[in-house]
Amino acid sequence: MAAAQFRRERTRIAVARALFFFSFSCLISLSGAGRLPSSRQKLEAHKHLKRINKPAVKTIQSRDGDTIDCVHISHQPAFDHPFLKDHKIQMRPSYHPEGLYDESKVSTKETTNPVTQLWQMNGRCPEDTIPIRRTKKDDVLRASSVKRYGKKKHRTIPQPRSADPDIVHESGHQHAIAYVEGDTYYGAKATINVWEPKIQQPNEFSLSQIWILGGSFGEDLNSIEAGWQVSPDLYGDNNTRLFTYWTSDAYQATGCYNLLCSGFIQINSQIAMGASISPVSAYRNSQYDISILVWKDSKEGHWWMQFGNDYVLGYWPSFLFSYLADSATMIEWGGEVVNSEPNGQHTSTQMGSGHFPEEGFGKASYFRNIQVVDSSNNLKAPKGIGTFTEQSNCYDVQTGNNGDWGHYFYFGGPGRNPNCS
């Protein structure tokens, strides 16, 4: 991009942000837990649904209660974005990073089980459409406000070097992660063990994901995130779901989960963001994992995402970001839970499998073959991996390295226990 054009883009982003902030100052706050929504709130919810749910070419009912709308690719939410009005959809990436491991040849005897999405059992989306999980009125009414629906609360990012206990406890978010920093990164990959952790309170969640981070941990932090999550507030159940997230201002005004705002451009007709994945792993039993790759296309500058070996889902256009328009400065892999128990006790919401890393394969949850993408578009082993957890007695992380699994780690825990109260 020419320098002048680049500056123009930045200015436009600044203007768009100002507008977003303005709209936030006009928020209408919705019901707290337990109160019935007023007719005003129902009307707000209805209007919001009309905006975000797009007309379907075909509709598929999933047995988990989801409705999947097959929406024409050019009618997807991304194109509500003013900057995308004249955007020509890129149907494939210009570059795909070269890997260290050929996943189809990695023969880890225990983990070769394919993971799919539940809704696929009841139909397929036609060509030129993308599957979108329909947002229902109850989904929106569970949120603290219509405008906050689909957004993370502020300050949920793990800050490995923040030793300040006040910051750690203030947020109520707890992490057990591995990370690298101090270089420029153009993507990251991992194979993530899939579980269905127990959530104690509906307003808590548990997830396992990759973070692609740009900038410092200030108000303008850029983040692209992908993995699986259990989030009763967002989805209305305890199912394990594939998700993505992005923000260019530290979770304030920009970004959202999945396709719940305009930004991500999906090209894939087979995988739905926010839809349940199955099966999930069982303790001392079958293990399942998913691989996720996020990388920056060095030609167009967009950030692409791939699920498994076969599904390129789509991309986040470069203009959504400031720092990430260039490169990432930090990569994190691992788990996060929200600890929101009102009485000061620690939550018993589980991270990963709900078991500590010491228990190892088949019991503790893992990330394996973690890699980063370098400036030459190569996937390579990360150098100088650090680990971070706020309270290792609640959730912990342990790294390792071997032939089949490359760099890997086990992580997670039960939350509340005699050493974590």
Ligand SMILES: *[C@@H]1O[C@H](CO)[C@@H](O)[C@H](O)[C@H]1NC(C)=O
């Ligand atoms: C989710 O799990 C919790 C316990 O972990 C349970 O109390 C709740 O009813 C479940 N919610 C749904 C929608 O199944």
